[in-house]
Amino acid sequence: MNLGDEQLSHVSHPNPVPAREREALLRNPVFGRVFTDHMVTIRYSEEWGWYDGKVCPQGELPVHPGSLVLHYAQEIFEGMKAYRLPDGGVTLFRPDANARRFHNSAVRLAMPPLPEELFVKSVRSLVRTDQDWIPRAEEGALYLRPFMIATEAALGLKPSAEYLYAVVACPVGSYVQSDASAITLWASETYSRAAPGGTGEAKCGGNYAASLAAHAEAVREGCDQVVFLDAVERRWVEEVGSMNVFFVFDDGSLQTPPLTGTILPGITRDSLITLAGDLGLKVREEPYSIDQWQADAESGRLREVFGCGTAAVVTPIGKVRSQSHDFTIGDGEAGPVAQRLKSALTDLQNGRRPDPYGWLDRVL
Known part of the structure; x- marks a missing residue:
């Protein structure tokens, strides 16, 4: 049962960060330290393919201590941003290129490639859900971190039969925190x-x-x-x-x-x-x-x-x-x-x- 053209399911956060607290966090966010309310998760198994795709409250991931990612480092990720436009809209920058690179990284690490259209769909869904987290400062953006880890519990050196793909997001300002110009x-x-x-x-x-x-x-x-x-x-x-x-x-x-x-x-x-x-x-x-x-x-x-x-x-x-x-x-x-x-x-x-x-x- 491969996840196809159907939309990702949505589970809203029961206690999102209050607007006033969120605005305070957005004034000068330290890169990668502040996370939005939601994340995306999609699971994979050799039997089912890609399944159980959803936008859900951001939280801890249940990972078995024998998961292959913890022992043999089957893990890949991407880095990309969503930007606020002058008219108030929101855009991604070349997400198709990130999707292709994520596919290539998966192949190199002997992981199942996530369909590129599903990669883009997942990122777009999270941005729409957490759009209020995009800073309005000149260098502000929403940094997106799609990643995939091997989750099968097996202490033998082999490609995993199960994986978790996820996307988390952080509001960010300037990456370089320095007064020096070079x-x-x-x-x-x-x-x-x-x-x-x-x-x-x-x-x-x-x-x-x-x-x-x-x-x-x-x-x-x-x-x-x-x-x-x-x-x-x-x-x-x-x-x-x-x-x-x-x-x-x-x-x-x-x-x-x-x-x-x-x-x-x-x-x-x-x-x-x-x-x-x-x-x-x-x-x-x-x-x-x-x-x-x-x-x-x-x-x-x-x-x-x-x-x-x-x-x-x-x-x-x-x-x-x-x-x-x-x-x-x-x-x-x-x-x-x-x-x-x-x-x-x-x-x-x-x-x-x-x-x-x-x-x-x-x-x-």
């Missing part, structure tokens, strides 16, 4: 993020757990974030923390590492490549070494560097340090190309400029 990176020579043939291009929790020690190393060295080099030669730049990275040169061109299987195919990355091209900026997807990065920064050929992702949008990078590198990009501050691209993207996401790409999926 961050400082630590280029780790101890840790790598992903190796060829691994799970680097999947959005699974294990990738992020493995990055935490590297981030802690960066913090100990007085830096804001870590930049990962490739696992084979330890010279090619891959990702900045959980962000993709772009380099801006003195001829106005941009460069970003190619997607060869070890880098997450970011939706913000893909969007910025399109926007940059339409702004007359040439974008190359080519490898870039840390030694070349330092040489280009010191010669002045490299003018700007920035990271990008759903949570942080665009984050300028001003300095890079490691055991064998120490250099500044430009004047160490945010540059005009990063600011221009961020404005182009956020203006489109928030409905302040036309959407010629069909990226906005209006929910309300």
Whole structure:
């Protein structure tokens, strides 16, 4: 009995957060700390397929201590946002792209792919239900976290026969809580993020757990974030923390590492490549070494560097340090190309400029 075209059932929260308390929480929400009243859950079994889909009160999930997710880390997730439009409506940004990536992550982790139309339906349903939680501040949005975990209780190494898919939501403001216009990176020579043939291009929790020690190393060295080099030669730049990275040169061109299987195919990355091209900026997807990065920064050929992702949008990078590198990009501050691209993207996401790409999926 596969869940098909029928609507998800709705169970309203019996005691939602009172309007006055909710408005107080929305004034300056710390990223990922405040949750809305409801969530979506859909179950899967080999016998029944996808079933029991519903929007229900947000609460704890009953998980058996022998669930495979707790022992063998069969887990994937997505990150996306819903935005308030100038006319009071609400839109999602490229949810079809998140659905495709979620499908691909499931395949890599030997999990049953959730039908892409069901993924989009689930997110739209939660946004409609908890629309009052979307902040009205300029950088405010409703951050959505779809995820799937293996729930079969079995302590044998195998793909689970049962899964739980869920979506939770958090009102958010700016991701970066800092007065600095650009961050400082630590280029780790101890840790790598992903190796060829691994799970680097999947959005699974294990990738992020493995990055935490590297981030802690960066913090100990007085830096804001870590930049990962490739696992084979330890010279090619891959990702900045959980962000993709772009380099801006003195001829106005941009460069970003190619997607060869070890880098997450970011939706913000893909969007910025399109926007940059339409702004007359040439974008190359080519490898870039840390030694070349330092040489280009010191010669002045490299003018700007920035990271990008759903949570942080665009984050300028001003300095890079490691055991064998120490250099500044430009004047160490945010540059005009990063600011221009961020404005182009956020203006489109928030409905302040036309959407010629069909990226906005209006929910309300």
